[in-house]
Amino acid sequence: QKEVEQNSGPLSVPEGAIASLNCTYSDRGSQSFFWYRQYSGKSPELIMSIYSNGDKEDGRFTAQLNKASQYVSLLIRDSQPSDSATYLCARERDSSYKLIFGSGTRLLVRP
């Protein structure tokens, strides 16, 4: 079992729709979770961090964390073609500032 699992996609949504990206993890002790966006050929860019169960909203983005079920998700409202990218889910290993990444989900937003 991978430590952080994501569906590779692609997830295709029409412009203006809600995109829902999901991630599961295996270590129940994980405390810190991150969503990064990566455009092709570029480096990862932090979108959101989340530490507590529940929802965290930032503009069009909402991260959701459920530690009991060991999943974290990212919702993107009013999806735009510029949101087309690979979204990487990561957890921090043992509060060590070391990140364990999933393999990413590719999102395509159709105009």
Added chain:
Amino acid sequence: ETGVTQSPTHLIKTRGQQVTLRCSSQSGHNTVSWYQQALGQGPQFIFQYYREEENGRGNFPPRFSGLQFPNYSSELNVNALELDDSALYLCASTDRASTDTQYFGPGTRLTVL
């Protein structure tokens, strides 16, 4: 822009050669981590430096080594290059005193022929 810089941008080497990649962390950031990202995969943790000392290592062989300098910049050295070392190498910096967010540099694309 994150303030983290890396050089070179691209590099082509042949099997068996050695390579050094460089990273300048964001001002004030005392922790630098290196990651390897193969095509179609997520970044994999190589190792981390904190105040010039190695502070944890991922599942990479000893031919991957590093340094951190007093100004917190860092180098990643890879000896005896193999074809599978072809990847995007990313460094990320953070200031432990204030955040656990890591900021990535633009990466170095290494191709091993």
